[in-house]
Amino acid sequence: MEHQVLDVEQRGEVEWVTLDRPDTGNALNDELVVALVSYFEGLRQREEIRIVVLRARGKHFCVGLDLTAGAFSAMERSPHSIWSVQREIARIYLVMRKCPQPIISLVQGAACGGGFSLALASDVRIAAEDARMNAAYIKIGLTGCDMGSSYFLPRLVGASVASELLMTGRFIHAPRALAVGLVSEVVPRDGLEAAGQLLVGDMLLTAPMGLRLTKEALNFSVDAPSLDAAMAMEDRHQSLLALTEDAGEAALSFFEKRPPQYRNR
Numbered sequence: 001m002e003h004q005v006l007d008v009e010q011r012g013e014v015e016w017v018t019l020d021r022p023d024t025g026n027a028l029n030d031e032l033v034v035a036l037v038s039y040f041e042g043l044r045q046r047e048e049i050r051i052v053v054l055r056a057r058g059k060h061f062c063v064g065l066d067l068t069a070g071a072f073s074a075m076e077r078s079p080h081s082i083w084s085v086q087r088e089i090a091r092i093y094l095v096m097r098k099c100p101q102p103i104i105s106l107v108q109g110a111a112c113g114g115g116f117s118l119a120l121a122s123d124v125r126i127a128a129e130d131a132r133m134n135a136a137y138i139k140i141g142l143t144g145c146d147m148g149s150s151y152f153l154p155r156l157v158g159a160s161v162a163s164e165l166l167m168t169g170r171f172i173h174a175p176r177a178l179a180v181g182l183v184s185e186v187v188p189r190d191g192l193e194a195a196g197q198l199l200v201g202d203m204l205l206t207a208p209m210g211l212r213l214t215k216e217a218l219n220f221s222v223d224a225p226s227l228d229a230a231m232a233m234e235d236r237h238q239s240l241l242a243l244t245e246d247a248g249e250a251a252l253s254f255f256e257k258r259p260p261q262y263r264n265r
Helices: 030-045 079-098 114-120 136-140 149-157 159-168 174-179 189-203 208-222 227-242 245-255
Strands: 006-011 014-019 051-056 103-107 110-112 124-128 132-134 185-187
Touching: 006 030, 030 079, 051 189, 079 114, 103 114, 103 189, 110 114, 114 132, 114 149, 124 174, 124 189, 136 159, 149 159, 174 185, 185 189, 208 227, 208 245, 227 245
Parallel strands: 014 051, 051 103, 103 124, 110 132, 124 185
Antiparallel strands: 006 014
16 A cells, blocks of 8 residues: 555455554554545455454554644534544444454554554454553543444443443553453563464464354344344354355365365355
8 A cells, every 4th residue: 555654564365454653653643544444444345355463563552543733633623523523533443343354453552542442443452561552532521432432342341341441541451451351362562463473374264254254243243132133143144154165165174184275165
């Protein structure tokens, strides 16, 4: 990609996407917001990309919105202009959840405000030992509920911890984030890429359509009105996948004691 704020490296069926504004703590300026929305929206049509790893260059993952430069700092303070900017940033997290590829976030240093929501909107979070995250909005006179935080956090850590974090703006550090299930793993900073690669490797052993539909089912089931509704989707997905060539290949490879060779068919 041509813009300098987002570095995208394709490694086979995986793209490693790096926030590249290290001098600002990878703060979200107007250019980075547009780049993230454009990238994640484009993934819907790119079946050849199976997994996305989201990471950041420099000391911090993302310190939140950059209020020092660009359109955000110069915007008129009116309900219409603020609403427009708010909705533009919010699109990042909506398209992250709607893209069919699993997103793995590798978080180091600070992940604040909108940067925290980048991690929350991912499917799996791996944290460096120095990672610390907070919903910073309430610290500047706003509600703590912003950029999906009121949706993601209670579902990830429960109502009590979510309320604590949203109502205080407190940082949650890596050890506690692991203890409450906010992150899957905590590793030394220099081990983040290796930990991400191990998870990528396991995901790549799955059938492509099976992996995509697993994300779809998880997204649906988080808000499913009942067990019956969640299982109805599972039944449809399994019935569909059972008829694919990849499912037949999986069964054959099991009996032949060899790795399956999936063809996304």
